[in-house]
Amino acid sequence: MNDNQTTAAPVEGHALVPASGDGQVLPASLAAGPDTFEDPGLPPHIHRAADIDPAAAKRAERQVATMFGISMLGALIFVVAYFAIRDEATFFLPGVGKTSTQNVVLGLSLGVSILFIGLGAVHWAKTLMSDEEVVEERHAQASSPEARAGAVTVVSDGVESTGLTRRPVLKYSLGGALGLFALPLGLQIAGSLGPVTVGELKETLWDPENNGGKPIRLMRDPEMTPIKLADVTNGSVFHVMPETLQHSIDERKHVLEGKAKAAVILIRLDPNDIKVQKARDWGVDGVVAYSKICTHVGCAVGLYEQQTHHLLCPCHQSTFDLTEDCKVIFGPAKRALPQLKITVDDEGYLVAPEGFAEAVGPSFWERKR
Ligand code: FES
Structure with missing residues (x-):
């Protein structure tokens, strides 16, 4: 070598x-x-102590029974504590403070009961149940050549029996019928995702034609009471619906759809904090109203940070700056929240003289990329 x-x-x-x-x-x-x-086969089986020593098996049996016994004890303590400990009984738990005695005892006893059922079962399986290795032979993956040839023959006979190969008129007319059948489905889908939806989102219950052409009062949601300018103090937030929603409620027509599109958030800032002239002009003395529907995928923008004047959408954290006409300053939304123009009527109530100037809600159809 x-x-x-x-x-x-x-x-x-x-x-x-x-x-x-x-x-x-x-x-x-x-x-x-x-x-x-x-086939190298399985390694030699190693017997556990309980498999070969009856004393070890007996010991394991006692251990399992003890664990089940502890579980029973936990369950009994739970039942006794449930009836015996008064609801109002408390004690001082370091790090937590005043704590309900009954809750702690019930929780601990139930936990012990469940834990020891599990431990007993695992110990039983590991020490006493059979652990012999078992091999199950896998059947052949492919069918036999004869079976495959038989399947091909069945399919060919089926196609032959339809007469499609001998009758081309049937073949082409069937193809045409199936092809055209897909058209209405495609149109329905394209139509639903296209301009019709955008148009629908531009129409809301804030449009004056829903109120005989008259300005629409801003109402507290859900009380549906009108809001006076004086009610809106600096830093306060109102969730608002149009008074026209009441018509939908009365007529039981499109209430949810109407609410979903018309939801508005009303906030009062110091007018000097508003940096965009249009936003100032569309509000009254620093009171501004914006659509509450996030322009990302339509969650309700309901969180207002009073110090920074940021509106936050809880779904994906899009953040809108109220001082800059609700433009997006963080998050996946691509478009500012639409502002609702408001003014005050003769009785001092806040009203919207016209609807939204743009579609509310998600704006995925306007994306360029
Ligand atoms: S829906 Fe508002 S951030 Fe996604």
């Missing part, structure tokens, strides 16, 4: 044979090729 030759120790069950060329030595089963690969 020269210095470049390598040797290998025999593997159990495999005779070693020299390989050709480089002098390497391979097990006989591998050297013979993949078709004659031998």
Whole structure:
């Protein structure tokens, strides 16, 4: 043997044979090729103490029974505590403070009961239940060539029996019927996602034609009471609906749809904090109203940070700056919240003289990329 030759120790069950060329030595089963690969089988089974020693088995049995016994005890303590400890009984728990005694005892006893059922079951399975290795032979993956040929024949006979190959008129008319049948479906889908929806989002209950052409009062949601300018103090927030929603409620028509599109948030800022002239002009003395529907995917923008004048959408954290006409300063929304123009009527109530100037809600159809 020269210095470049390598040797290998025999593997159990495999005779070693020299390989050709480089002098390497391979097990006989591998050297013979993949078709004659031998199943190495399972390693020898190692018996557990409880399998071969009756005393160990008895000990394991007692351990499992003890765990189940502790579980029973926990359940009994739960029942007793449920009736015996008064609801108002408390004690001081370090790090937590005043704590309900009954809650703690019920929680602990139930926890112990469940824990020891689990521990007992696991211990039982690991020490006493059979752990013999089992091998299930896998059936052949592919069907036999005869079975496959039979399946092809059945399909071919089926196609032949329809007469499609012999009757081209039927074949082409069927193809046309199926192709045209897809058209109405496609149109319906395209139509639903297209301009019709945008148009619908531009129409809301704030449009004056829903009120005989008259300005629409801003109402508290859900009380549906009108709001006076004087009610809106600096920093306060109102969730607002149009008074026309009451008509929908009375007529029981499109109430949810109307509410979903018309939701508005009303806030009063110091007018000097509003940096955009249009936003100032569309409000009254610093009171401004914006659509509450996030322009990302339509969640309700309901969180107002009074110090920063930011409106936050809780769904994906889009943040809108009230001082800059609700432009997006953070998050996935691509468009500012639409502002609702408001003014005050003769009785001092806040009203919207016209509807939204743009569509409310998500604006995915306007994206360029
Ligand atoms: S829906 Fe408002 S951030 Fe996504």
